[in-house]
Amino acid sequence: MSGSFQWWWKGSRQMIIAIAGGLLGMSLASGQVLASATATEAVVQQGAYLARAGNCMGCHTTRGGKPYAGGRRLNTPFGEFVTPNITPDNETGIGQWSADDFWQAMHHGQSRDGRYLYPAFPYTEYTKVTREDADAIFAYLRSLTPVRQTNLPHRIRSPYDNQLLLFLWRVWYFKEGVYEADLSKSEEWNRGAYLVQGLGHCDACHTARNVWGASQDDKLTGGEIMGHYWYAPSLIAPQEAGVGDWPIETIVELLSTGITSDAVTTGPMATIVRQSLQHLSPEDMRAMAVYLQSIGKPDPARKTRRIPDMPEGVRQYLARGELVYEKYCQDCHGESGQGAPGIYPPLAGNRSVTMKSPLNTIRSVLYGGYPPSTAGNPRPYGMPPYQHIIRDAEIAQVVSYIRNAWGNFGSLVSPLDVDQSRGNEF
Numbered sequence: 001m002s003g004s005f006q007w008w009w010k011g012s013r014q015m016i017i018a019i020a021g022g023l024l025g026m027s028l029a030s031g032q033v034l035a036s037a038t039a040t041e042a043v044v045q046q047g048a049y050l051a052r053a054g055n056c057m058g059c060h061t062t063r064g065g066k067p068y069a070g071g072r073r074l075n076t077p078f079g080e081f082v083t084p085n086i087t088p089d090n091e092t093g094i095g096q097w098s099a100d101d102f103w104q105a106m107h108h109g110q111s112r113d114g115r116y117l118y119p120a121f122p123y124t125e126y127t128k129v130t131r132e133d134a135d136a137i138f139a140y141l142r143s144l145t146p147v148r149q150t151n152l153p154h155r156i157r158s159p160y161d162n163q164l165l166l167f168l169w170r171v172w173y174f175k176e177g178v179y180e181a182d183l184s185k186s187e188e189w190n191r192g193a194y195l196v197q198g199l200g201h202c203d204a205c206h207t208a209r210n211v212w213g214a215s216q217d218d219k220l221t222g223g224e225i226m227g228h229y230w231y232a233p234s235l236i237a238p239q240e241a242g243v244g245d246w247p248i249e250t251i252v253e254l255l256s257t258g259i260t261s262d263a264v265t266t267g268p269m270a271t272i273v274r275q276s277l278q279h280l281s282p283e284d285m286r287a288m289a290v291y292l293q294s295i296g297k298p299d300p301a302r303k304t305r306r307i308p309d310m311p312e313g314v315r316q317y318l319a320r321g322e323l324v325y326e327k328y329c330q331d332c333h334g335e336s337g338q339g340a341p342g343i344y345p346p347l348a349g350n351r352s353v354t355m356k357s358p359l360n361t362i363r364s365v366l367y368g369g370y371p372p373s374t375a376g377n378p379r380p381y382g383m384p385p386y387q388h389i390i391r392d393a394e395i396a397q398v399v400s401y402i403r404n405a406w407g408n409f410g411s412l413v414s415p416l417d418v419d420q421s422r423g424n425e426f
């Protein structure tokens with residue numbers, strides 16, 4: 001592992017010194033006084049940056065609540081988890097924790113008292129984070145103002161509220177280990193892989209889960225987010241969100257501003273861009289893009305794909321959808337679904353609209369939405385919600401229409417599909 005470390009700390013000599021001198025001492029000794037005296041400002045800054053990359057605040061803050069004080073509810077099929085307080089409060093937060101305790105949580109998924117943590121905390125990905133990075137995040141969390149806020153209990157459904165079961169789950173599905181660099185690839189690629197697979201926890205959403213909530217072996221091939229009624233598309237498949245044939249600059253643009261002339265991030269992905277990705281350095285965004293481009297499959301068939309002829313009944317169904325489109329959607333998305341670059345996404349040729357799962361498209365129409373507000377796109381234009389304006393039958397028609405107009409091709413959507421896409425908003 002040590003050989004691969006070199007690229008890691010490129011340009012952060014200050015930090016290496018700080019870590020060698022200070023944090024190692026901190027992890028060996030314990031106690032708040034020593035820790036805060038030795039963690040230098042540079043390490044704290046680096047920790048703040050890495051915490052952004054991991055979006056720790058996004059989950060550990062409830063709406064309107066104090067940052068990192070926890071209390072946010074996460075719904076899953078296994079019950080409701082409430083995120084804990086990770087400010088350095090002695091009684092209700094992690095004030096008594098040592099760097100080793102924190103490492104045990106991030107790397108092994110075990111709390112200070114030995115309790116196994118639920119993978120609703122994405123330690124299954126954070127386990128790839130290096131000790132040095134984890135220590136920097138810990139130094140940053142220690143630097144926060146302690147907030148006294150008692151943790152609320154999770155409400156986990158039986159039989160999942162069981163440490164033995166969780167233990168078995170871990171034996172079966174949890175692969176612990178720091179990211180190992182692939183020396184046949186560039187430093188940039190490795191940095192991107194480290195961020196995507198580790199702190200970025202892209203996997204946590206973009207990979208299908210089995211009934212036990214464990215991600216499947218095929219990483220990043222797309223999956224429905226548990227309990228959230230959103231489909232996180234494959235980052236490999238060209239028909240979904242694979243970016244194998246996108247220029248690096250466009251990938252960076254999408255992930256750091258939330259919008260390009262052809263695509264837009266919505267729902268949970270808009271949240272990730274707003275809370276986390278837009279704050280990453282240009283170098284790190286580029287590294288991520290290089291990695292994502294390398295795992296995306298090219299799509300040689302795209303230009304030549306033939307769309308089968310449609311039976312008359314289907315054509316009539318789509319014609320009704322077209323009327324809905326003209327009345328409610330055309331003003332923004334354009335007569336031929338071309339959108340307005342950087343303002344309204346195109347619907348023609350848009351993979352988010354044509355991909356196999358119509359879930360996100362239905363939800364966009366039901367609930368509307370905003371691309372993330374980012375430095376590159378501070379005041380995004382929004383889309384109004386239609387759930388109270390048009391009936392499910394019409395939503396089904398218009399979604400079927402936009403999936404099959406202007407050269408698009410996708411399965412038809414029924415009113416039942418629309419109803420089944422309702423659910424708690426992210």
Ligand code: HEC
Nearest residue numbers: 054055056059081082083084105111112117118120121122
């Ligand atoms: C997707 C939501 C989510 C994200 C992102 C997330 N956490 Fe958590 N975290 C949780 C949940 C839920 C728990 C509670 C797990 C349990 O009790 O079994 C938790 C638990 C923890 C714990 C254990 C606390 C204790 O009292 O045992 C620590 C430490 C922690 N998180 C730190 C972090 C850090 C640092 C980051 C960012 C690198 C982070 N979390 C990002 C959801 C999240």
Ligand code: HEC
Nearest residue numbers: 200201202205230231232233241263264265266268269352
């Ligand atoms: C909280 C869940 C979640 C996490 C974490 C997450 N994503 Fe997503 N992502 C989604 C959802 C849902 C969509 C579909 C909505 C959309 O298209 O924006 C999506 C869409 C995307 C798209 C396609 C956007 C488009 O419309 O063309 C890309 C690319 C992407 N994600 C990359 C990533 C990367 C890289 C990471 C890790 C740094 C990541 N995602 C982490 C949920 C998530």
Ligand code: HEC
Nearest residue numbers: 264265266328329332345352361364369370371381382383
């Ligand atoms: C006022 C302008 C406006 C109107 C009217 C409008 N939209 Fe949108 N639409 C937007 C904007 C802005 C977005 C990006 C929203 C986001 O990122 O969450 C969007 C996003 C979408 C998306 C998601 C695209 C993607 O790449 O993820 C779909 C699908 C969509 N609209 C369909 C429709 C349909 C169908 C109608 C009519 C029923 C409609 N829109 C009406 C502005 C509009």
